[in-house]
Amino acid sequence: MKPTSRRISCGLLALSLFSLMEARAGLIATLDASSLDVLPDATVVLNYVAPLTQGSGAAEITVPGAWTNSLTINSAVVLQELKAFQGNGRVKMDVSMAAPPAGWFQIHVAFQGDGLGWTQINDVMGSGTAFDGTIELDFSQLNLAGVPEAPTWGQMILMTNTGQPHTVKIDNIRVVSPEAPKPAVAYVFDTTTEGYGKPAAAYSPLFGGSLAVTSPVDSWEWHTDRSGMGVEMTAKLQEAATNGGHFSVDVFGPAGSLAGFTFSAFIQPWNTWAWSQTDLTVAALAVEPLEGGMEVARVRVPISAFGATLTSQPGYNHGFGFQRPPGTTIYFDNVMVTPSASRKIDFATGLENFVQEAGSTVAHVAAPGSGALHMETPEDPAWGARAFFSSEAGGKVAEMHASLQKAAVTGGTLRFKIYEPYLIDKTENFTGMYVSVGLNGTEPQLLEPLWVGADEFTEGAADATPPGFVRTVSIPLYPAGSTQIDGFVLSQNAGVYEFMVGTNMSGAGLAGLYLDDFEIVAPADPAIIHLPTLPNGNGGIIGRVLTNSEGDCSYAAVNLPPGVVINPATGLVTGAPTQDGNYEITFSVTSGGVTASESVVWVVSSGASGVVITSFTRSGGSVTLTWSGSTAVTVQRSTTMTAGSWEAISTADADGTHTDSSPPAGRAFYRVLTP
Template sequence: MKNPLLQLPRSGALRSLAALAALLPTVASAGLLDSFETGVPPIPVITTGDPPVVDPTPYLSITQSTEAGVTDGTKSMKIEYDSTQKWHWIFKEYTAAAYADWHANDIMLVDLHRASLPAGWNLNLEISLNGPMGWTQTSLQNYVWLNGGSTETVTLAFDYRTQRNAAPLPGAGLPANADFLQLNIMARGNQDTGGGVGGRIYLDNIRFVPFVTPPTPPAAAAYTFDTTAQNFAKFDAASTNLVYSTAFGGSLASSSPTTAFSWRATRNGITGDHLLRLQECATLGGTISYDVIAPVGTLTGMGMTNVFQPHGTWTWNQADVTIQAAAVQAIGGGNEIARVNIPAASFGAGFISAPNYNFVIGFNGPANSPTTIHIDNVMFSPNSSNGAKVTFDETEQNFVAEADSVIGTGAGGLVVVNPPGWKWGANATFNSGNADAQVAAVHSKLALAATKGGTLRYKVTLISLSDPAPGLAGMQLITAHNGPWQQQAAWVDQSTFTDGETPEGFSRIVSVPLYPQGSTATDGFVLTQGASSYQFLVGTGTGDSDVSSVTMIFDDFEVIPNADPEIVYAPALPSGSSPFVGRVLTNVQTTGVFSATGLPPGVTIDPATGLIYGTPTINGSYNVVFKVTSAGVTDQTEVVVWVVTGATDPTPTNPKITSFTITGNTAVITWTGAGTSPVTVLRSTSLAGGSWTAISSGDTDGTHTDNSAPAGKAFYRISVP
C-alpha cells in the first residue's frame, strides 16, 4: 500500500543520504557544534609557494549576521566571496567536547540559506572535518552545486560512521576523546553578481545527530515541479528564458520567440534519491524520461537534445530524440503532451556512475514559434538488477556465426569479424533445456519479460574498421529478434574512431526495450509469451565500399525483466474545478495498465500511459485510488479525497425555460438544464408548423433578451443542437 501523494525529494531538501535530512533533527541539540551566536572565523590569510607569497583571498567578508537564513538562535554566518572561482579553506577549531560529540554520533547536518541570484549562477560548497581521524575532505566532503534563480534554505547531511569507526593504526580504533575538532569550509561562485560579488550564503546550526534508518527509497525518482522549479534554471545568460509555471499542475516553461536552437533547462548538481537512481541508470541501464507540453500541432517531429555531464570527468554525453506522432496525445484546452523516453545507454560510454551530474535539455523553437513549451515530470528509472547474461568466459556458448562471418572468443568477449555492408555476424537461440546454465537462465528471463517487459543489452568493447574510406560517416550496431522478425540499430559516429579504431577503454552499451506480447510498441522487441525458444542476431552495418571488414567484440549479453510495478508519484489533486493534467509515475516506463477509481466526472486516466486529464463537471467529494498492474501484479495508492466545487456540467439534460418577462418590445427568457452547451432560441406567433424562427444561437449563459418582441402573442422555445 503506497502513500497516495508520495512526494519525491525537492531541491529544498538537499541531502547526501536519501531521505535523511528530513528524518533527522532540524534544531540545535546536545550535539550542536556551532550556531554562530558568539562569533565567526576571521577572513583567512592565504599564502602559497616557497618562499610563501600572499594569495588574495576570494572571501570579501565573513560576518555574523541576522539578515537571513537563521535556523537556530538569532544569528548565522554570512560568507561573501568574489567571482574568481578560487578554492580556499575557512578554518575554525573547537574543543574536546566538540570531538566527543562527533565521536558519539553518526551524521553532521548543516543548514544553508542562499538568496536569489541570476540564472546560470552556481554555488560551489565543500565542508570537511579534521582531527585525530585525519583530514576528511575526500570521505566526508559535502560538495554542493546549486543553480541560481530562487531563494531557498536547505539542510546538508553526510554520514561519517565509516571514518569514526576506522582504525588509523592496526588494531586501534579512533579515541573517544581528543583535544580538538576542526571544521573546514570552502565556497565559491562562478560569475559576478554585481559590485565584484560572486555570491553570498548563510550557514547555521551545524550539529551532530544519530543515524536514523531512512525508509526504502522509491524505485525511480522524478522532478515533478508541483510547487517550485526544483533548482532547474536556464542554461546561461544567453539561453532562452526558463521560468516556473503553475500550468499543468506545475511545470517549467520555456518561451520560443524563434525557431532557433537553444539550451533550455539545466540542473547542475543532482541530489538525494534522484542521484542514487541516476547512478543506477549509469551502471544498470534504465530510462530518462520527461513530459513535453505545447499547443496542438507543435510536438510531432520536434527534436530534443539531452546531455549529462558526470562530475569529475566532465565529459559531454549527448542523446538526441525526435518526438514521434504516436507519442503525442491531446489533453484539451488546445494543448498536447508527449512522453520523451531516452535509454540511458543512448548517452554513450561517458555516462558513468559519478559523485554528481549536470543535466541539460535543449531544443529548437517549433515551427509555430513564437510559442511556449512546458517540461514536466523529469524522471530517472534504473533497470531492475534481476537479470541473467551470457558472459563468453571460455567459449562462444550458444552463439554461432552467420554466413560470411567469423566468430571466436578473446579480449574477454565474443569476437565477430564481418564483411562490409549490412551483415549479421552471429545468432543465438535461448531455450530452457540448454545444458549451458547461463543460456537457460537467460531464457527464463526472456519468458518473464514476455509477460512484464524488460531490457536486452550488451556491451561493445572494441570496433575496428579495416581500410575505412575517407568519407566514412560512421557505422551501425544492429540487433534483431527472430520470432517474428524485428530489428533495431544504434549509430556509432565516425568521430568515435581514430584511424578506424575505437580508443583504449572504449565501451558502448547497446540497449533495446523488450515488450510483452500484445504490445504495439515499435522501438524494441515484442516477445511471445510461453515460447520454447527465442532467437537473436547481432551484426554491423556499413556501406558496401566503406570498409574491407569490421571487427567487433561484445560481452555480457543480458536480459533484464522489469521489476514488479511500483507507483512512485501520484499527482496532487486540486480543489475546485479547474482543468487538470497530471501523470501517475511508476518505476517501469514501458509496461503496465493504469486505472483509477473515484475520479470525478469529466476527468479520465489513460490506461496505457497513466496520464490524467480533464475538467471536473459535478461538484462533490471523491475518494480516488490510482492503480497500476503488470503481469498480474498490482500496486495502488491509498485513498485521496478530491473536493470539486464550482463545477458546471457541460452535458445537457432536459433544458427548460424557468422565467419569462416582457416589457413593451423587450422579452427576457431564462432557462436551466443545458449545462454549458450552446442553445438556440426560437420564436413563433402562431405555434403552427414551420412558423418557428431562430432569433439567437450559441447562447451559453442561460438567458436571452429579445429586443424586438412582436406585439400581441409570441411563443418562445429553446433547443440544444
C-alpha cells in the first residue's frame, strides 16, 4: 500500500493547505545556538538571535561590502544529506534582511568534501527591497558519484557580496526533497484550455472542465493544437518515446454519437520534419452514458501507434482533428501520457553492454524488428553472452541495475524474446535445445526456462525454425530471502548483477538464435494522479480518477455523498449530491493486487455563500488567510484532516481575514466554513 497523500477539493467550503516547515527533514544546521561546526569568516560578525521560523534561535551575520565566505559549516552530515537525495533535492534556508543599502545583495553556496570537488551554486537576490522568506537552491549540478555512503568530512560555505556592510538573519539550513514527480501527467482542463489553441478550441466548464472543440466546417480539419507540451508532459513523452507506454484521452459527445467516431491525434517532435499521427476510433464497449443526453469514452492507444517517427526530443507539439457538421461540439478531457514502467534493452543500435563468451560469437544485427542480439554457441552446455549491470555504466545499463535492485525488494519478472533458433551440423541424436540463463548478484543461479524440441526445426542445410518463430522467456524475480526455486532470488544492494545466456544441447555442432527486448518488469505500482472535484454550486459531478497503471484496474470510493457514484471498472465519478454534509472521501485504485488511495474533503451545503479563500501567506512564524464574501465564517485548522480533528480558531469572523500567530509545526490544513 502506498502512503496516502491528501488533496483538498472545495465546493461551498473554502480550504487551503499550509506546510509550515520541512526544516527538520534533511537538516544540515539549525543555527539555534553557537556551534563549533558553524564558523564565521574573520570579517563577519556572528550573533544568535530569536528564531525566524522554527527552533530556539537563528544566526545573525553582519557582512562587509565585499565578497566573503560568511559562514563555513563543517560536517559530514552535509554530504550525507546530499548523497541521500542523489542530487534531486533542494537546499533551502530561511532568510530575513532589510533593504540592501547598495540596492543589491548576493548569497552563493559552495560544497566540498570527501569524494566531492568544489561546486558553487549561485542565487542572486535583491533589487533594493527587503527580503523575508525562503531561499531555494538547486544542486542537481553536483556530481555525487564519488561521494562515499559514509563521508568523513564535508563543508557547506555561504558566500555573500554587497556594496555596503549589511546584516542578514539565516535559519534552518536543510536539504529537502521536491515533490515526487508524478508517474504520469495529464491535461485536465479544469479551469483553462491548458495552452490548446486554434479558433475551434475553447475552455468549457462542462464535465468538471473540458476542452470544447466546435467544428466550423463540414470537412476534416485539425481543430486544435498545442505548440509545446509543457515541462512535465514533455518529460513523460521523452520517457514514453524511449520505453513505450500509452496515450489516452476522454471524449464527450451527444448520446449515440461516439461509438465508431474516428478522430486523429498528432504528436510532433521538435527538431524533426517527421509527423507522428494516429487515427483513434471510439470502441462501442468504451462508451458510458451520462445524464443530459451526453456520453463519454476513454480512448487509449499505445505510444507506438504514433509510429517510429515519435522520438525523444526536447519538445513536442500536439493536437486533435476530426470532421463533423458545422456547429457540432466535441469535448476532450484528461489528455494523458503514461510511460511504461519497464526498462527494456531493444538492441536497436548495439549490444548494450552484452559481451560474447569464449568459443561463442555475438553481434548486433538490424533484424528482426529494429535490432537484435545474434548469438552462436557450440555443442553441449555453453554460454553465448553475458552482461554486467551496474550504476556506474549510465544509460540503459544503469536503469537495468536500478530495476534489479528494486526487484530485490519488491519482486518482478525478467523477460526477453528468442527469435528463430537454427542449427548447423545436426546429427541423428539431436532431440532439442535448452536456452540456459544465469543471474548472479552475490551468488550464481542457473535455470533452463525454454525448450525448443527437434520437431520445431525445419530440415535443411542449416536446420532452422520457421520464419517468424518467436518465444517469450519469462522468469520470476524474487526478493532477497525468498525460498522460491522457479526463478531468481535477487541479492539486495548488489553493486553488479551479472546476466548470462546460452544453450544446452547435444547432437548439433553449432546453434544460433536471436535475442531481443530484454527487460525487467516491475510489479504493479499504481498511483493516483488526479481526482474529481466538487464543482461550485454542488451541481452534477463528472470526473475521473486517473492512475498511472498500464494494467487492468479497479476503482472504489468510500464515503461519497448520496447521489454520487463511481464506476468500479473505469473510475468515472458521476451524479449530484442530494444531502448536505462534510464528506471525507477516500478514492482508491487497485492493480495487480496493489492498492493506492488518496483522500479529499467535500463539503456539500445548499446555502451557497460564494466564500472563497483568495490568499494565503506566511510571514515569520504566522500565517494569514483572506477570503471573499461578507458572510460571517468560522475558520478551522487541523494537522491531520481526519474526522473530529478540526478545531475552530476564529468564529463569527466577518472581516475577510484571519492571522494564525501560532501555527503548529509540520503540515497544517485550514478551512473556512459558512454557518
